[in-house]
Amino acid sequence: MTYSVKWEPTNITFAHRFDVYLDYPFFEHQIHWFSIFNSFMMVIFLTGLVSMILMRTLRNDYAKYARDDDDIETLERDVNEESGWKLVHGDVFRPPCNLVLLSALVGIGTQLAALILLVILLAIIGMLYIGYVNL
Structure with missing residues (x-):
């Protein structure tokens, strides 16, 4: 083939x-x-x-x-x-049973939420696609 x-x-x-x-x-x-x-x-x-x-x-x-x-x-x-x-x-x-695990997960969730917000913001203002040339 x-x-x-x-x-x-x-x-x-x-x-x-x-x-x-x-x-x-x-x-x-x-x-x-x-x-x-x-x-x-x-x-x-x-x-x-x-x-x-x-x-x-x-x-x-x-x-x-x-x-x-x-x-x-x-x-x-x-x-x-x-x-x-x-x-x-x-x-x-x-207090919860696994306080350290809870705090780690909350911290990671905050970081992921900030990352997602940043990517969406960059996509809105047009900086996410680097091949976009504004002539």
Whole structure:
């Protein structure tokens, strides 16, 4: 099985050989108003949803703690009914098992996040592709 190649000479310089594949007007800074409005409305909706859930939870907690029942059985029942974020209060200040490993992973994550941000920033300003010649 064989194949052949036929080279066709062109007048395109070496520096501009990728101009066909890079669509420069596509990467221009254009404001997409619909996307901005959509993102803004999603943020408002999610903020409202979280605030409604939080207000309902806090209202129930305030009503429970404001009762004048000092009955021991009622208090024990209320303690056993606590769930969710209320159960975390004892675990917040406890150190993790592998503190050194956790700190190393957090450090590496920070480094990788900074590296990814730098690469994206360089791609946006056009310095990532070194063959790009601005004549």
